[in-house]
Amino acid sequence: MSDKDTHLPPVNAMPPLPISQGWMGWNRTGEWRYFDPVHENHLPPCNHACPAGEDIQSFASLLVQRKFREAYDVIRESNPLPSVCGRVCNHPCAANCNRSELDDAVSIRCLERLIGDWGLKNVKTQAAVIDPDKGEIAIIGSGPAGLSAAWHLTNLQYKVTVFEASPKAGGMLRGGIPEFRLPRKTLDAEIHSLVDRGIEFRHNVRIGQDIPIDDLQRFRAILIAIGAHKPRVFDIPGSDLPGVQQGLDFLAEVNCGKRDFIEGNVAILGGNNTAIQCARAALRLGGKPTIYFRRSANEVPAFADQIEEARQEGIEITSLTAPTTIRKTGNELKLTLQRLTLGKRDSSGKRIALSIRGAHTEVTVSRVIVALGEDPDLTFLPRRIDRESWGINTGGTHQTNVGNIFAAGDCADNRRSVGSAIGAGKAAAQSIDRYLHGKTVFVESANRIVTRFADLNVAYFQRSQVVERKKIPDDRRLTSFAEVNIGLAEADALREAARCLSCGVCNSCDNCLTFCPDHAVTKQNGGYKINYDYCKGCGICIHECPRDAIHLRIKQVPR
Amino acid sequence: MMLPQNSDRAQESGHLGCPGCGEALGLRLVLEIIGSNAIMVVPACCASYVDGIWPSSAARIPILHVAMGTTAAVAAGIRAALEVKGLNDTHVLAWAGGSGAFDSGLQAISSAAERNEDILYICYNNESYIDMDIHYFTSGSNRRGGGAHADHRRQRTQKNIIEIMAAHHIPYCATACVAYPDDLADKVKKALSIPGFKFMHLLSPCPTHWEIPSELSIELTRAAVETRIFPLYEVEDGTKYAISVLPGTFVPVSRFLSRQGRFANLSAEAIRQIQNRVESQWRQLQRRIELSRGGVSGQVKAKPEKQTAP
Numbered sequence: 128m129s130d131k132d133t134h135l136p137p138v139n140a141m142p143p144l145p146i147s148q149g150w151m152g153w154n155r156t157g158e159w160r161y162f163d164p165v166h167e168n169h170l171p172p173c174n175h176a177c178p179a180g181e182d183i184q185s186f187a188s189l190l191v192q193r194k195f196r197e198a199y200d201v202i203r204e205s206n207p208l209p210s211v212c213g214r215v216c217n218h219p220c221a222a223n224c225n226r227s228e229l230d231d232a233v234s235i236r237c238l239e240r241l242i243g244d245w246g247l248k249n250v251k252t253q254a255a256v257i258d259p260d261k262g263e264i265a266i267i268g269s270g271p272a273g274l275s276a277a278w279h280l281t282n283l284q285y286k287v288t289v290f291e292a293s294p295k296a297g298g299m300l301r302g303g304i305p306e307f308r309l310p311r312k313t314l315d316a317e318i319h320s321l322v323d324r325g326i327e328f329r330h331n332v333r334i335g336q337d338i339p340i341d342d343l344q345r346f347r348a349i350l351i352a353i354g355a356h357k358p359r360v361f362d363i364p365g366s367d368l369p370g371v372q373q374g375l376d377f378l379a380e381v382n383c384g385k386r387d388f389i390e391g392n393v394a395i396l397g398g399n400n401t402a403i404q405c406a407r408a409a410l411r412l413g414g415k416p417t418i419y420f421r422r423s424a425n426e427v428p429a430f431a432d433q434i435e436e437a438r439q440e441g442i443e444i445t446s447l448t449a450p451t452t453i454r455k456t457g458n459e460l461k462l463t464l465q466r467l468t469l470g471k472r473d474s475s476g477k478r479i480a481l482s483i484r485g486a487h488t489e490v491t492v493s494r495v496i497v498a499l500g501e502d503p504d505l506t507f508l509p510r511r512i513d514r515e516s517w518g519i520n521t522g523g524t525h526q527t528n529v530g531n532i533f534a535a536g537d538c539a540d541n542r543r544s545v546g547s548a549i550g551a552g553k554a555a556a557q558s559i560d561r562y563l564h565g566k567t568v569f570v571e572s573a574n575r576i577v578t579r580f581a582d583l584n585v586a587y588f589q590r591s592q593v594v595e596r597k598k599i600p601d602d603r604r605l606t607s608f609a610e611v612n613i614g615l616a617e618a619d620a621l622r623e624a625a626r627c628l629s630c631g632v633c634n635s636c637d638n639c640l641t642f643c644p645d646h647a648v649t650k651q652n653g654g655y656k657i658n659y660d661y662c663k664g665c666g667i668c669i670h671e672c673p674r675d676a677i678h679l680r681i682k683q684v685p686r
Numbered sequence: 687m688m689l690p691q692n693s694d695r696a697q698e699s700g701h702l703g704c705p706g707c708g709e710a711l712g713l714r715l716v717l718e719i720i721g722s723n724a725i726m727v728v729p730a731c732c733a734s735y736v737d738g739i740w741p742s743s744a745a746r747i748p749i750l751h752v753a754m755g756t757t758a759a760v761a762a763g764i765r766a767a768l769e770v771k772g773l774n775d776t777h778v779l780a781w782a783g784g785s786g787a788f789d790s791g792l793q794a795i796s797s798a799a800e801r802n803e804d805i806l807y808i809c810y811n812n813e814s815y816i817d818m819d820i821h822y823f824t825s826g827s828n829r830r831g832g833g834a835h836a837d838h839r840r841q842r843t844q845k846n847i848i849e850i851m852a853a854h855h856i857p858y859c860a861t862a863c864v865a866y867p868d869d870l871a872d873k874v875k876k877a878l879s880i881p882g883f884k885f886m887h888l889l890s891p892c893p894t895h896w897e898i899p900s901e902l903s904i905e906l907t908r909a910a911v912e913t914r915i916f917p918l919y920e921v922e923d924g925t926k927y928a929i930s931v932l933p934g935t936f937v938p939v940s941r942f943l944s945r946q947g948r949f950a951n952l953s954a955e956a957i958r959q960i961q962n963r964v965e966s967q968w969r970q971l972q973r974r975i976e977l978s979r980g981g982v983s984g985q986v987k988a989k990p991e992k993q994t995a996p
Contacts (some may be wrong), residue, residue, distance in 0.1 A: 141741065144750060145740050145741075145750065145751040145752075146741070146748050146749065146750050146751075147737065147738060147740050147741055147742060147743030147745075147748070147749040147751065148741060148743060148748055150698050150700070150738075150742065150743065150744065151698055151699070151700030151701050151702075151737075151738040151742050151743065151744040152698055152699065152700050153700065153742075154700035154701075154702070154738075155700070156699065156700055156701075156702075159705065160705075584905075586905070586908055589934070590934070641715075641867050642711065642864075642867075642904055643711075644703060644705075644706060644707045644708070644710045644711035644714075644903075645699050645701070645703075645710070646695065646697055646698065646699045646714060647699055658699065660699070661699035661700055663704075663705040663706075664705060665705035665706035665707075665893075665900035665901060665903070666705075666706070666899070666900055666901030667706055667900065667901050667903055667904055669901060670901040670902065670904070670905060671904050671905070
């Protein structure tokens with residue numbers, strides 16, 4: 128160490144008083160440290176839970192900065208249908224939101240819906256650049272999985288043709304979801320944006336009937352995304368009587384505009400989303416629906432918000448009842464129901480429903496709507512494609528045993544939600560791309576660490592109440608097919624986005640910089656730089672980071 | 687002066703504070719507000735070697751090292767000299783540890799306060815008396831003991847230095863801590879804008895003496911505020927009291943005490959007594975605030991205590 132290092136005057140120029148005037152920069156206190164703090168983002172739990180793989184933290188943060196366009200682009204990197212998903216997705220992201228342990232989960236669905244609607248209004252989707260050398264891909268089915276795969280393959284510069292059996296694209300979104308949940312205008316607009324992107328739709332073509340599947344061999348790859356539309360077998364005495372109808376058929380009629388007045392009681396059999404939607408549609412057509420479900424009340428498989436909305440509308444769900452016979456008397460149907468009780472647990476841990484001897488009830492109804500679940504109809508597929516009783520098992524790769532045939536969505540997946548279908552479509556697109564490039568289709572998921580509530584430093588977060596979406600007034604709600612949920616106003620949505628804690632992702636709050644006792648953290652390029660020459664490794668920055676974006680690494684000893 | 691010319695920072699890296707040192711952090715936060723046009727006076731205390739052993743210094747402003755009891759007197763002298771030279775916009779900062787302010791330096795502080803010398807005196811209190819083998823300051827009891835004064839002061843409460851200073855009717859005195867840097871910055875700015883003698887009591891954590899992991903420095907300092915052991919408030923003209931940071935929730939004192947090795951020997955009974963004392967002090971502070979809002983002693987309406995359930 129020379130005088131030059133210490134910035135000190137020579138000895139004969141020292142002041143008469145003990146005034147400190149050198150500097151301490153020569154003292155590299157980084158030598159004291161035995162581990163390194165590192166700025167490193169972890170995975171927010173919402174992003175982790177999103178089956179479509181959306182970067183939710185990112186679009187919430189962009190929304191706070193009023194960067195609508197960027198937020199829209201971030202969602203569409205994963206999901207071409209934000210307006211649809213903002214309305215009908217069950218939002219497992221919000222169920223995993225860390226904020227729910229502080230006060231209320233962020234209303235992510237409202238943010239998604241607002242951004243999606245903003246995009247439909249303000250963004251004209253540009254046609255993708257198609258590389259003719261990459262070849263063409265056929266997609267069978269235009270439900271959420273097919274649309275998502277088409278979108279991502281187009282973004283990868285493939286020419287995509289989507290075959291749809293019905294006159295309009297949308298699959299279950301159009302046939303299975305009523306307008307009070309998803310207005311046709313929104314669905315049409317989002318599908319139209321996919322047409323703008325350059326995806327070709329061929330309507331009214333049922334593969335296996337209008338064209339044999341082998342005629343698609345000119346395509347380099349085929350994706351089966353036909354969904355699950357075949358109702359499960361319902362066979363009890365009287366199940367073939369007129370007035371007994373399958374739920375999906377009923378919904379398809381309603382959604383096509385065939386809305387005949389329903390008089391009297393309507394019995395809905397089943398507890399899935401189709402059942403709930405049938406009941407809510409029947410209510411709007413004048414009927415008095417009751418849902419009969421054979422398992423216990425807390426095992427109803429429909430989404431929680433659907434059940435809640437049905438209850439609000441006065442629809443009763445009678446659990447632990449099973450239909451035994453249907454008889455016709457005059458213009459009405461007599462439905463006999465067996466009361467059940469819960470018995471011992473079976474091998475899967477579920478309690479078995481047992482009949483109570485002699486406990487029958489009979490209800491008089493004008494209609495019986497059956498919604499016991501759906502399976503994919505795979506009869507059109509060539510024999511050489513392996514299948515299970517519930518659908519096509521691809522083991523998560525989305526590739527069937529026939530190399531260039533892929534499968535995604537409800538026909539290859541038991542999760543059965545719009546979000547998971549969109550995620551599967553995206554994954555299938557990636558699989559197809561890898562396959563066509565001669566790579567293995569199996570991709571090991573990146574093992575990123577998820578930030579949980581316990582990882583946050585909540586001292587920096589104020590409690591605040593969620594701004595939730597509102598419903599339309601009851602008089603309109605129960606008598607028309609108008610959309611029930613009203614989205615948030617822009618100001619409310621921005622406030623809601625600001626409630627996002629940005630778990631695991633640095634948002635430049637400056638805590639690390641402010642609290643560093645050694646002045647070793649500086650701002651650089653919008654982020655932070657730690658000066659390891661002086662960082663003593665006290666760990667304050669790690670501990671005081673509100674959002675778990677700084678982590679500890681064992682110190683690398685220079686060689 | 688031979689300071690690094692290229693620096694615009696209030697304090698450079700490389701100081702000698704332990705990892706997690708609250709004094710070094712507090713000094714940087716204060717110096718960032720004060721700026722470069724200032725002279726600092728430091729008695730024998732942690733700061734006299736943490737900032738760099740003479741003639742080195744991490745701080746960007748000149749530091750004059752003085753004998754332990756003389757801080758306020760020397761600072762007043764510097765102010766007089768600056769006035770003679772016409773340098774009235776140069777700030778004089780006295781930066782003393784708990785021992786130099788509460789104990790041997792108290793006479794000089796009292797005199798300077800009484801003369802209303804235009805200086806900012808900040809006592810950074812790490813509750814340690816580090817120079818004399820960590821034995822003097824604790825909120826109640828000290829496991830280590832040791833040192834000449836240890837035994838008879840073991841069970842005593844810290845002096846209320848803000849009350850002492852308020853009794854001098856100085857223009858401004860306040861408590862602050864490093865866990866609330868915005869509040870600290872506001873108070874330093876306010877103090878600098880007021881002529882006359884200003885005093886601040888700054889709680890700065892000491893991982894070494896508190897026997898805590900260094901990363902908990904800030905969290906435990908925040909706990910001191912949330913438990914109301916160290917309320918953040920200010921007093922103007924010795925009479926106008928105001929709370930500056932009211933934590934969202936009040937937590938029991940054990941949240942502050944139980945995580946520190948120095949309090950490991952506290953019995954449940956002792957903790958209960960400390961809780962009672964803290965609550966009684968909080969009530970006194972509330973009463974002073976009510977009085978300073980215009981109430982006259984004896985005529986104060988008995989308001990229900992404003993308290994948030996923990």
